[in-house]
Amino acid sequence: MCEASLAEKLRSLGSQEVDLIVRIRAAPSEYISKLEQMGLRVRRQFTLLKAVAVRGKAQDALKLWDEPWVEAVEEDKTVTIF
């Protein structure tokens, strides 16, 4: 599920760079080139979870909402020590 509130935030950010975690319905390796064609750089590919970490312009990331193979998109949030 791609949250509407995140899409709204991305629209407001325009060409600013954002970091996202994209969960994919199939093996992530099959979609690396598609992500790159969208203008998104794949920072990390995961194996325990069908997901990738991407970086790119917010306006490019919005294209993810149109892809049926995308299960969910979320912000790659900052974590800190506790």
Added chain:
Amino acid sequence: MSPAKRSVELEIELATRAPAEEIPVIIKYSHESLLAEGLIGDISVAAWPPVDYEALTQFAERLLSRLRIRVLRHFRLVPASAAKLKVADLEALEADPRVEKIWLDLPVQAWLDTSVPLIRAPKVWEAGYTGQGVKVAVIDTGIDPDHPDFAGRIAAYTSFVGGDGRDDHGHGTHVASIIAGSGAASRGKYRGVAPEALLYSAKVLRADGSGMMSDVMAGIEWAVEQGVQVINLSLGAPGPCDGTDALSTMCDAAVDRGIAVCVAAGNMGPSSGTIGSPGCARKVITVGASNDEDQVADFSSRGPTSDGRTKPDIVFPGVNIIACRAQGTSMGHPLNEHYTSASGTSMATPHASGVVALLLSAQPELTPSQVKEKIMSTALDLHLDPNVQGAGRGDAFSAYTGETPPSPPPPPPPGCLTAFLTYIRKASQPD
């Protein structure tokens, strides 16, 4: 006179003592003199004790009374006595050929730090389980590989944020030593919960103590590839959350692979609904912080999760915890070159990870859910809201035996003491 008979510690102590002062010592008698006195046969000292204990006692009393030395006790397994003597009499004792060695009788402070005895980890050590060989991953700011407390027990370390994985903040080193520090640089005083566990360190947070969820996820995958049995995550994002985010989901996936994952609840308390990712993950052990008086710290994040589940799962000590200081860092309140004090659920979580390591060294076949159940079902109930205390304060020995821990003493009556403790609690905010 033979200065070589003095131990190094005794020599150092003498520099601060006046001649008339008494000091505690342990005096060992020479093999040759015992042979000459007919107290032992012609056998090695390793075969001790071959003598009549009464005869040895008389021999020692004669020798020491001549020098006005006050005897405290004689030993049976080694030919030695504990005594007190005046500094001025030391040279005469050393000159006696029947004396082989004189040590300063040092105070024993193996578990002086309060949190490890509070959760009764030393009682599990006494049963023979110290976390030996259990693989624990610390996914944090890295580790100081040169700290004496980790000597020979860092199995692997790596970085997902550049550099070589050395700790340039101090947090990861502090956390790692609460789990598995040997206390080597403190004569055992600041020993961790599972002091013989093996450490795997993934640096996922930069020198400012922050990083990205995806780097933490990469660290978790690395730990899984390394075959670790426990993962410690003393980090997270602000709450609330429902446990369906990518980082929480990955933590649950690691648990599904047979790895126990301990996660800090966060330091956003005392408001409710303040536990963020990955503390909101369903299958992890989410850890809040208590103090040495078994009161939950105000800063410790509270449940429930945004989908209404109770969290944290448990609390462990996390206030003013003295543990290892990474070289070149000053996180917390440094005590000396090797140790620093810090507070937070970050400090509570490695207590839980250490307990998991102890349980796995005793029963390697336990699954993560069994470990979680053991720790939670044997926790000391602090009679607080479950969204504050979880199941209560964890107890290593109870988790090991399966028995309920002893009840704490009744709370003090309202008055000066309560006010004082409240003051202390407020003063003990996270670092």
